[in-house]
Amino acid sequence: MSKIKSIFFLVALSVIVFISCDEENFGFINPFEDVDYEALAKSDNDSIVQFLSTHYYDANLDDIRLINAGQTALINDTENLKIKDVTQNDIDYKLYVYITEEGKPNSTKGNPTKVDSVFISRTEIPLINNSIAFDPTRRNNKIWWNLVRTFVPISPDERALVGAVNAFPFFRPGENITNNGPITYQNTGKGYVFMPSGLAYPSIDFVPGPRQNIDPLFDIIIVYKLELLDFVENTDHDNDGKATIEEDANGDGDPTNDFSDTSRPNLPDYLNPNIN
Ligand SMILES: [Ca+2]
Ligand SMILES: [Ca+2]
Numbered sequence: 363m364s365k366i367k368s369i370f371f372l373v374a375l376s377v378i379v380f381i382s383c384d385e386e387n388f389g390f391i392n393p394f395e396d397v398d399y400e401a402l403a404k405s406d407n408d409s410i411v412q413f414l415s416t417h418y419y420d421a422n423l424d425d426i427r428l429i430n431a432g433q434t435a436l437i438n439d440t441e442n443l444k445i446k447d448v449t450q451n452d453i454d455y456k457l458y459v460y461i462t463e464e465g466k467p468n469s470t471k472g473n474p475t476k477v478d479s480v481f482i483s484r485t486e487i488p489l490i491n492n493s494i495a496f497d498p499t500r501r502n503n504k505i506w507w508n509l510v511r512t513f514v515p516i517s518p519d520e521r522a523l524v525g526a527v528n529a530f531p532f533f534r535p536g537e538n539i540t541n542n543g544p545i546t547y548q549n550t551g552k553g554y555v556f557m558p559s560g561l562a563y564p565s566i567d568f569v570p571g572p573r574q575n576i577d578p579l580f581d582i583i584i585v586y587k588l589e590l591l592d593f594v595e596n597t598d599h600d601n602d603g604k605a606t607i608e609e610d611a612n613g614d615g616d617p618t619n620d621f622s623d624t625s626r627p628n629l630p631d632y633l634n635p636n637i638n
């Protein structure tokens with residue numbers, strides 16, 4: 363009897379532990395719960411600055427190399443290196459964009475905004491131990507990207523990283539010279555984007571649960587070798603005649619935080635054709 367009692371007690375205890383551990387996530391533990399994202403932002407920035415201080419861009423090789431003969435460090439090439447402040451999840455980050463080719467100088471299109479749909483090619487490279495090792499199996503295809511949330515479900519491969527979204531406005535697109543063959547562009551905008559982990563694949567976005575996905579790139583600095591081929595000028599996601607970038611009722615430059623329709627309070631204006 364006492365054995366049955368103690369088994370019952372153990373079962374009851376484990377249920378209590380199970381519930382108190384994680385009642386919100388049905389028992390799935392978030393392994394990233396203790397990550398200090400502020401500290402990570404700081405150490406990521408230190409690592410990026412270290413890389414930019416010890417490497418240079420070799421135009422002949424179209425590649426980034428370790429300084430070995432007094433070449434100009436990327437960090438000192440102030441003409442081509444752009445630094446942008448980006449706040450994400452209430453943490454301030456610095457995004458570093460190194461432009462190797464600006465794009466077609468006489469393009470009538472100018473530069474995309476951070477909400478225009480872009481046609482890009484990118485190679486994704488993790489920055490680890492002051493080195494970027496290109497993995498050719500990693501994503502490096504041409505793809506159209508929607509830079510804001512839409513109604514169309516997208517695959518993880520089509521998800522635009524916050525760092526990349528904020529980098530596109532620095533580039534101009536090329537010109538489409540496709541002529542009965544494969545889609546071809548020339549004079550495209552090219553460069554490198556150095557994204558602290560918080561602007562790439564932050565584990566802060568991790569959702570514990572039966573369909574959880576632990577991305578090996580969580581909390582790692584990501585470098586994009588990026589090419590801007592084309593973009594849709596004044597992208598209008600809800601086809602109401604007003605460009606998404608203009609659907610910014612509170613005028614803060616971010617159309618994703620404007621909800622003017624009181625009957626549909628969760629629908630941003632840029633996806634609501636009744637508001638324009
Ligand atoms: Ca619109
Ligand atoms: Ca706004």
Ligand SMILES: [Ca+2]
Nearest residue numbers: 631632634637
């Ligand atoms: Ca609208």
